[in-house]
Amino acid sequence: MRMFIFPNLSNELHAMQKAGIVISPWLAGLSGEGRLDAALYHTMSTRTREFAHVHWTEEERVRVLHHLPSPDRIPQIAAHEIVASTAVCLAHERTGQVDVDESLVDEAMNRVNQFVTESSFGTLLQLYMLVTSWENQNALRHFGEIPEREYVLGSWHRPWVDYSLGEELMFAALLGNVEIIERNHHRFVRLTEEGRLALERASAMLEQAGYFKQRLQFLRISQFNLYDAYGQVTDEIWPDTPQQRKDFVRFVGVKPGMRVLELGCANGPLTFEGGLAEAVKPDGQVIAVDPSSGMLARARTKQQSLQIDRVEFVHGRAESLLFDPGSFDLVLGTGFLHFTDLKQSIPEMTRVVRPGGMIGSWHPLKANLNVPFFREWFAPLFALAAKRAEPPRDYLLDSEVVRSEMAAAGLVHIEERSMPITTLFHDPVKVVNHFIRGVGWFSEELAPLPWKAREDLIDDLIERGTFVCERFTPEERIFRFPGQAIRAKRPVN
Ligand SMILES: C[S@@+](CC[C@H](N)C(=O)[O-])C[C@H]1O[C@@H](n2cnc3c(N)ncnc32)[C@H](O)[C@@H]1O
Structure with missing residues (x-):
């Protein structure tokens, strides 16, 4: 029976990602308030309700749900959530903020409408159910059980929703994926064995469609957007x-x-x-690119106060640069x-630099984190990784990989210099906020956690940091990450 809800949706997931539609916003630091103001919320709700009413036909209902009873409000909620999440993501992309205005709601509606025209409303609903049930069941797996009240409010795992998850709970219970138990006059939701299997199937499908990768990338960019400090x-750390x-x-x-591209x-x-x-003075130019609109806004403000021209800030990612081949003397x-x-960014950097031009990067490298103060402070991360019997996953690079990707991209005269990065683990709040909320170190470990678990872990890290700072001297809490400065030349021919 469950397979009716979730047939293999890999192609549809790809199509959804291509259409720029987002089902759950996964926003770092966003606890539900302030996605839309009250008037806009009301108009959007009316529009999405009508949209669902028009497109959720009896034919679609039978195609998707077969003989299952129709959870009436779920199609409306799905349309509402998808438009709201897409609009929030658009806001992040465009402004680096989470505030949504009417034009972004219009654009999100258009994207959803286009997807439904090319695919169908039933498919959109299946995708919504796949993604949100992953969020729900993943949280239940993590916590073991969730008080029914918190579950319905979404306060432990989907705090951004502004509607009840009661219908989703009832539907999951109907499918046999969750059960509600009563203890000491309190009700709790937990996964059934069938629910565990459904979660495994959903995880495999989402993984295969690249959904978690996209989710992680979005989480990182949103973290940079929100990182004002x-x-x-x-400069302190x-x-x-x-x-x-x-x-x-x-x-x-x-x-x-020189005409320089900075990434x-x-x-x-x-x-x-x-x-x-x-x-590059007096007649050179810098084009500076970043995918975080929040960061670009800060850079433009700095530029105004410094009154420096010759610099243009452009939204973009290193993996797909909107510049002609050979447009720059130097890319760094x-x-x-x-x-x-790296498999995309280094070839792109190579493409946009002129023959004979240079590309260069300075970045931290993988470090041996088996240092007493660090192990003690960040023990919860080691514990997460220990479940997989491996060290915590982070994004730092191995020393050989950049050199070999540069060589593979056809670059020559590759030269390196060691530039270690001295890091002061002195202020627990700043350190934890910087690494975990800000630059997203260990985000591979944290992203799969339900929202409350992530928040609890961050609080725990701050508290542990306070003890560690008392137990270890400032000198013992200085860590030197290996750092690699590397440059290479695009051959003339
Ligand atoms: C740790 S900051 C470093 C910024 C600065 N260059 C410095 O030296 O301090 C990393 C920056 O890389 C950006 N970034 C993340 N993913 C990127 C991508 N795929 N392409 C280009 N920049 C990216 C982030 O938005 C962030 O602003």
Whole structure:
């Protein structure tokens, strides 16, 4: 019976991702409030209710649900949630903020409408049920059981929803995936054996369709969007980096008059304080790219206050650059390469640099984290990874991989310099917020956790950090990440 709800939806998931539709917003730091103002919420609800009413026909109902009773409100909720989530993601992409205005709701409605025209409303509903039941069941698997009240409010696992999850709960119970138990006059929701199997099937399908990868990328960008204090905190935690960025600009060979592409510019610490804009003077130019609109907005504000021209900030990702082949004399960036898919980003950097031009990056490398203060502080992350019998997953690169991808992209004269990154683990709140909420270190470990588990873990890390800072001296809490500055040339022919 369950397979009727979730046939293999891999192709449909791809189509949904291509259409720019998002089902659950997965926003870091967003606890549900303030997605839409009350008036806009009301108009959007009316529009999505009508939309569902028109498209959820009897024919679709039978195609998707067969003989199952129709959970009447779920199609309406699905249309509402998908439009709201898509609009929030659009807001993130465009402004770096989560505030949604009417034009973004219109655009989200258009995307959903287009998808339904090309596919069908029933398929959209199946995707909604697949994704949201993954969120629901994954939370139940994690917590073992969730008080029914919290479950229905979504407060432990989907705090961004502004409607009851009661219908979803009833439907999951009808399918036999969850059960409600009573203890001491309190009711709890938990997974059944059938629910565990359904979760495994859904996880495999979502994994195969690249859904978790997309979810992780979105989470990271939204974290950068929301990270207002990046500039100030990095200077405190990584005190040597302002000077090291200047050294890197010299190492890569930036010269006056060059047209330079900077990737992962964030709020502009390399562009401005690192001396990149200064180095291309008087008639060169810097185009600085970042996928985080929040960071770009901060960089533009800094540019205005410094009154520096010759720099243009552009939204984009290193993996797909909207520039013609050979457009730049030099392509570089600091602290960004480990966020990218190297198999795409290095060939793209190579493509847009002119023959004879340079590309360069400075990035942290994988470190041995088996250091007493670190193990004690970040023990919950080690515990998560220990379940898989491996060290915690992070995005840091192995020392050989960049060199070999550069060689594979046809680059020559590859040269490296060791530039370690001295990191001060001194202020628990700043350290944890910076690494976990801000730059998303260990996000592979944290992203699959339900929302409350992630928040609890962050609180736990801050508390542990306070004890660790008392037990270990400041010198013992200084950690040097290996850092690799690397440059390579595109051959002339
Ligand atoms: C740790 S910050 C480093 C910023 C800055 N260059 C510095 O030296 O401090 C990483 C930046 O890379 C950006 N980023 C993440 N994924 C990226 C991608 N796929 N392509 C380009 N930049 C990316 C983030 O948005 C963020 O602003």
